[in-house]
Amino acid sequence: MSFLRVDDLHISLGEFYLREVFFSLEKGDYLMIIGPTGAGKTILLESIVGFWNPQQGSIYLEETNITHELPEKRNIGIVYQDYALLPHFTVFENIAYGLKKKKIRDRDEKIREMARTLNIEHLLHRKPDTLSGGEQQRVALARALIVNPKLLLMDEPFSALDPQTRRETRRLLKRVIAKSNTTVIHISHDLNDAWALANKIAVFREGALLQFGSVNDIFDRPGSPFIANFVGATILQGTAEKNGSDGTFVNVDGMKLASIDNAENGSEVTVAIRPENIIVSKEEPHHLSARNVLETTLKDIVPEGRMYYLHLLANSVELPALVTRSAVEQLEMQSGDRVYVVIKSTHVRIIEHTPV
Numbered sequence: 001m002s003f004l005r006v007d008d009l010h011i012s013l014g015e016f017y018l019r020e021v022f023f024s025l026e027k028g029d030y031l032m033i034i035g036p037t038g039a040g041k042t043i044l045l046e047s048i049v050g051f052w053n054p055q056q057g058s059i060y061l062e063e064t065n066i067t068h069e070l071p072e073k074r075n076i077g078i079v080y081q082d083y084a085l086l087p088h089f090t091v092f093e094n095i096a097y098g099l100k101k102k103k104i105r106d107r108d109e110k111i112r113e114m115a116r117t118l119n120i121e122h123l124l125h126r127k128p129d130t131l132s133g134g135e136q137q138r139v140a141l142a143r144a145l146i147v148n149p150k151l152l153l154m155d156e157p158f159s160a161l162d163p164q165t166r167r168e169t170r171r172l173l174k175r176v177i178a179k180s181n182t183t184v185i186h187i188s189h190d191l192n193d194a195w196a197l198a199n200k201i202a203v204f205r206e207g208a209l210l211q212f213g214s215v216n217d218i219f220d221r222p223g224s225p226f227i228a229n230f231v232g233a234t235i236l237q238g239t240a241e242k243n244g245s246d247g248t249f250v251n252v253d254g255m256k257l258a259s260i261d262n263a264e265n266g267s268e269v270t271v272a273i274r275p276e277n278i279i280v281s282k283e284e285p286h287h288l289s290a291r292n293v294l295e296t297t298l299k300d301i302v303p304e305g306r307m308y309y310l311h312l313l314a315n316s317v318e319l320p321a322l323v324t325r326s327a328v329e330q331l332e333m334q335s336g337d338r339v340y341v342v343i344k345s346t347h348v349r350i351i352e353h354t355p356v
Contacts, residue, residue: 077144
């Protein structure tokens with residue numbers, strides 16, 4: 001029995017729309033919704049909370065059809081990126097606002113406990129305009145969670161936060177969500193949010209749900225070249241050469257890559273490889289069991305936050321690898337070096353093929 005079920009949802013709001021959306025969540029799931037701007041992500045959240053009525057389809061929460069239920073009857077919380085705090089209320093009063101129509105024992109202590117969990121107890125006497133962006137966001141989360149919603153919806157809640165505040169807010173949110181076992185649907189453009197928080201991901205584009213699955217499914221086995229590119233994988237085109245029953249060799253401009261996936265011999269295939277799944281070495285590795293060991297030329301080293309992208313060239317094929325700063329320093333790598341890369345066959349995923 002699913003906790004939340006979206007069944008064939010169709011919504012049209014002029015240039016923004018959804019069509020044929022199906023998915024379900026279990027209690028305690030954390031779903032991250034990703035996709036380009038205008039994909040219909042916010043419409044989905046606002047339909048689940050009850051702001052829009054679908055032209056077709058149904059929404060079930062705990063097996064109850066809530067498709068046409070009033071928003072205030074659904075017990076669903078929603079947090080937007082602009083926080084929407086009441087400016088003349090203190091932090092305490094903002095958190096308590098959602099409880100005004102509920103008779104709850106030990107109300108003040110519950111508010112203080114929630115504030116402690118989100119590390120804002122020392123701010124309860126303050127007004128929102130005296131708080132930082134991260135503090136305001138935690139107040140908004142506390143206000144949404146204090147009513148024990150069946151479902152929490154969040155629309156890019158961290159978009160205005162600096163990286164350090166974003167990491168801290170993720171950590172605190174993860175703690176409070178685990179404590180309450182709240183089911184969450186969260187829209188984000190930052191894939192690090194998915195890695196840090198989610199157990200499921202839905203990818204939307206132009207009003208359609210392209211792929212739904214676990215975090216590993218989406219990142220390691222993207223369903224199309226668009227999804228692979230969107231989640232940061234390297235996409236290569238090649239020709240399949242059958243390798244018995246244990247996978248396929250893919251010939252990419254003369255470079256052969258072993259994959260555990262099967263494709264018809266001679267078919268044109270699209271392969272996805274994640275940059276962080278490429279191991280780089282200055283010496284040819286002989287002790288590893290990986291089937292793909294390639295000699296490459298290091299064309300460029302580009303900082304990416306605390307990591308580095310190594311732009312490698314194998315024959316005429318570009319292979320970006322994502323490595324730590326310490327790996328670059330320890331291996332004393334420089335542009336022009338000859339380096340070896342190791343890629344496990346489990347990390348060479350055939351995501352599309354055209355039979356001959």
